Structures are given as C-alpha cells and as structure tokens.
Amino acid sequence: MKKDLLMWDETLFRDPEVFEIDYVPEQFNHRETQMRELAFQITPGLRGGRPFNTICRGLPGTGKTTSVRKLLAQVEEHESKLVPVYINCQIDNTKFAIFTQIYQKLSGHPAPASGTSFKQIFDAVARILLKEEKVLLVALDDANYLLYENEINKILYALLRSHETYPGTRIGVITIISDMNVDLSREVDPRVASVFRPTEIYFPPYSAEEARHILSERVMTGLYPGALSESMLDLVVEQTMKSGDLRVGLDLLKRATLNAEMAARRQIEEADICQAYEVSKYLHLTFTLRTLKDEEKELMRIIARMSLERDEKDEMNAGGIYEWAKGHMKLGYTRYYEIIKKLDAMRLINLNYRQGRGRTRVISLRYEPGRILELLV
Numbered sequence: 001m002k003k004d005l006l007m008w009d010e011t012l013f014r015d016p017e018v019f020e021i022d023y024v025p026e027q028f029n030h031r032e033t034q035m036r037e038l039a040f041q042i043t044p045g046l047r048g049g050r051p052f053n054t055i056c057r058g059l060p061g062t063g064k065t066t067s068v069r070k071l072l073a074q075v076e077e078h079e080s081k082l083v084p085v086y087i088n089c090q091i092d093n094t095k096f097a098i099f100t101q102i103y104q105k106l107s108g109h110p111a112p113a114s115g116t117s118f119k120q121i122f123d124a125v126a127r128i129l130l131k132e133e134k135v136l137l138v139a140l141d142d143a144n145y146l147l148y149e150n151e152i153n154k155i156l157y158a159l160l161r162s163h164e165t166y167p168g169t170r171i172g173v174i175t176i177i178s179d180m181n182v183d184l185s186r187e188v189d190p191r192v193a194s195v196f197r198p199t200e201i202y203f204p205p206y207s208a209e210e211a212r213h214i215l216s217e218r219v220m221t222g223l224y225p226g227a228l229s230e231s232m233l234d235l236v237v238e239q240t241m242k243s244g245d246l247r248v249g250l251d252l253l254k255r256a257t258l259n260a261e262m263a264a265r266r267q268i269e270e271a272d273i274c275q276a277y278e279v280s281k282y283l284h285l286t287f288t289l290r291t292l293k294d295e296e297k298e299l300m301r302i303i304a305r306m307s308l309e310r311d312e313k314d315e316m317n318a319g320g321i322y323e324w325a326k327g328h329m330k331l332g333y334t335r336y337y338e339i340i341k342k343l344d345a346m347r348l349i350n351l352n353y354r355q356g357r358g359r360t361r362v363i364s365l366r367y368e369p370g371r372i373l374e375l376l377v
C-alpha cells in the first residue's frame, strides 16, 4: 500500500508548539533578577502615576522579549489604571504606525483606514487616556530599528512629552534593544533625553549550564521521553553556545527531531543535529535579510557579488563598493553610507576603519556571500 508522505505513524513530538518562535514558556528561569527589576519600574503605573522608563538591553535570544511579554501579560491580569501596549518596531517603525497601534488597543477597534492625520490619532489617544484616567505603558521591541530609520526622537518625544500637549496624560516606555553598538540614552536628542532618563536592565548571555537547563525543560515538554539522550542534548547546547542565541537551540531541536522522524528513527542522533545546525546557524541571517527594504537588499546583493568576484587578498573599501554600486543602482552617497551603517549595526557586515593615508573604511561580510545571495533570491 502506498504510504501517505505527510502521514507519520509515530511522532517524536509530544507538543510541537513548544519549539515555535512565538511560544511563551511557562517555565522561565534564570531571568528572575530582570523580571523583578522590570516589575519595580512599572510599579508607579499600577498606582496611577507615570511608570519609570526602561531600556532592556542584551544580545539576541537572551530572553528580553519574553520577559517583557510576561510582564505585560501580568499587567493585563491586574486590575489597574495601567494599559500595556506591545509594539514590534521591525513592523511599526513610524510615529503614525505606533500611535495607530496604541489607539487600537485603547479603543478596541481599528483606526480609520485612510485620511487620518497623526494629530487626529494622537488627539483620540489622549482623549481616551484622560476620559478613562488610564496610564499607558508602551513596550517598543527592537527599538534599534527606530534608530536606523531616524524615527526614535520623534516617537519618544511624542510619547514622553505628551503631557505638554495634553496635560494629565501619563506615558511610560520600555525599549528593547538587541544591538550592543547602540547606546540609546546617548543617541536621543537633548529635548528627549531630559524626559527619557531610563534605567537600563541588562540581559547577559546565558551560560552553557543555564542554556542546558532551559533547553532540557523544553525537551521534557516538547518531546517524548527517550527521543533525545543526555549526550545529544550536550551537543545541542554546544552548538547553541556558538552564537549564545537560544533561538538557534530551539530551532535546532525542532529540525533535528524532524530529521530523525524522516529517517524513521525513535532517537535523535548526532547526524540529525549536525545536519540541522547547517540550517539553524543562518537563523539570524535569514530573519535580518527579510526585514531589509528593497534598496538595502540590492546593496547587500551587490556587496556579496563583489566579495565573490574579488581576489581574496583584496579588501573591500567603502568607496570602491560605492563606485561599483552606482553602476548597478540609483543611489546617492549619503543614503549609501546610511545603509552601510545600518547593515553593520544589524551584524550583516563589519565596517572597520584602517589607518593609512587618511582613514579608509573597510567592509567585510559576516556570512558567506554565496549563502547571502541564495537567501536574497
């Protein structure tokens, strides 16, 4: 009898949800200090005052989003004047988009589709806050994107100085930053800095022991007993620690399990994990490339092609790349340099200075150019 390709008689997954990127785990260890600090920051908001402003900072996959999401969920459950709003700044990165989200949360219905000005949305938000005596807590996840887009000052100004336009409104902000090159409190302009004055909460990378503990908890809930041996878990942890990003470990577990299932095995083997790692290690690259605008993708493509075509010992300098790029796309130097700085901040390229005759800016890729081109198709 022909076997249905999509029908598995037996699966190794007890609960596949557990390995999905948006899964919020019930068990959340090794972040107790940060959770306590976050709770302290918002306490004034629960009592009707303005929450303290906060920056959560740490490398990717160190639990910042999950901590803030858990805190916001608790605020939702707690009867208080505080209304939490979560914003993903990779998607909503303009003042208008952010206030539209806030309006939707406060009013419970979508903002008018078109023809509405920022002032009208801001008015509507302030009216609800004042009428219902609510305090707003806005969590800006991946706030570094607001900086790349030059929007951060406008947004923080509107949020944090709202009381000047609409006396009585109270808004506190939690910003989440995964770019360690960005020092947000120094990047904002003085008019914003005087009202921002954030407390920084640092999320250090997990140690191998902590990562092992977290991943083993997921394995216990997500896989059937015996699917992953202790030594194979050690291998997953070792691969995860290369980037320190827990997301890589979770993706690796999911893929390795599927590899074992495909081979109709009841236990995950070393080959399943190594094969899975060849995909999981590009997780950051895949995600980040997807967030680029067309023009930025085009420049990334040009740099990758140039890197493949050059003689290995030749370095790529920023001026040379610009000359090359000009032949392939319409791009002024100022915009070109803005994109280069963004690609560097997003850890797709390295931008370094070499002292010589004058200062030369040298560019190198953080990933193999061939893989970048494949993913950009």
Ligand SMILES: Nc1ncnc2c1ncn2[C@@H]1O[C@H](COP(=O)(O)OP(=O)(O)OP(=O)(O)O)[C@@H](O)[C@H]1O
Binding pocket: 020, 021, 022, 023, 024, 025, 027, 028, 029, 030, 031, 058, 059, 060, 061, 062, 063, 064, 065, 066, 067, 177, 178, 203, 214, 246, 247, 250
């Ligand atoms: N202490 C923990 N316990 C259980 N799971 C965790 C823990 N820390 C992180 N995770 C898991 O790791 C993944 C990445 O975590 P999270 O998105 O919170 O990281 P992040 O620091 O916000 O990353 P980024 O800066 O890239 O957005 C999520 O799936 C999350 O559930």
